[in-house]
Amino acid sequence: MRVLGIDPGLTRCGVGVVDSTGPQKLALIAVGVIKTDIDVSLDQRLLQLEKEISIWINKYQPDVVAVERVFSKLNVKTAMATGQAAGVALLLAAKVGIPVVMHTPSEVKAAVTGSGRADKKQVAQMVKRLLKLKEIPKPVDATDALALAICHHWRGVGNARLAKAKKKASKKK
Numbered sequence: 001m002r003v004l005g006i007d008p009g010l011t012r013c014g015v016g017v018v019d020s021t022g023p024q025k026l027a028l029i030a031v032g033v034i035k036t037d038i039d040v041s042l043d044q045r046l047l048q049l050e051k052e053i054s055i056w057i058n059k060y061q062p063d064v065v066a067v068e069r070v071f072s073k074l075n076v077k078t079a080m081a082t083g084q085a086a087g088v089a090l091l092l093a094a095k096v097g098i099p100v101v102m103h104t105p106s107e108v109k110a111a112v113t114g115s116g117r118a119d120k121k122q123v124a125q126m127v128k129r130l131l132k133l134k135e136i137p138k139p140v141d142a143t144d145a146l147a148l149a150i151c152h153h154w155r156g157v158g159n160a161r162l163a164k165a166k167k168k169a170s171k172k173k
Contacts, residue, residue, distance in 0.1 A: 005017075005067075009085055046084060053092050057092055067089050070082050108148055
């Protein structure tokens with residue numbers, strides 16, 4: 001199963017692709033950060049995000065897209081921007097028939113580290129370890145996207161067949 005993890009953000013949107021290569025075995029396929037210019041209008045920033053996420057979806061053909069659920073404890077302005085970026089990712093996945101799963105930050109932390117209260121350093125260290133990387137991907141948005149993909153592999157394994165079936169069905173239409 002191939003999962004595209006998306007850590008939504010309007011200024012920086014983390015993206016990471018992780019494959020399952022066997023029971024409890026994961027492989028990094030790609031990781032990056034999509035940046036938009038803060039001096040450009042909101043509509044143009046969302047359009048840029050749409051173009052870039054589309055490239056990732058088309059290039060890596062994920063079975064599932066895992067997106068971080070907007071955390072309500074953020075300030076309103078940040079929550080709105082994060083929600084808008086998440087909406088772009090959800091829409092793009094839906095347009096091509098890829099199932100989308102949303103995970104909360106604490107769910108991701110618990111899946112990756114064993115504790116829903118882990119800090120960003122602990123999550124980053126576990127991402128590095130689980131994917132057998134030489135160094136932690138930077139910036140943190142990239143690491144968070146990989147953590148989302150890993151979370152879905154650990155928590156969504158039972159949904160793998162369903163995801164593949166839905167993807168095949170949508171391609172036949």
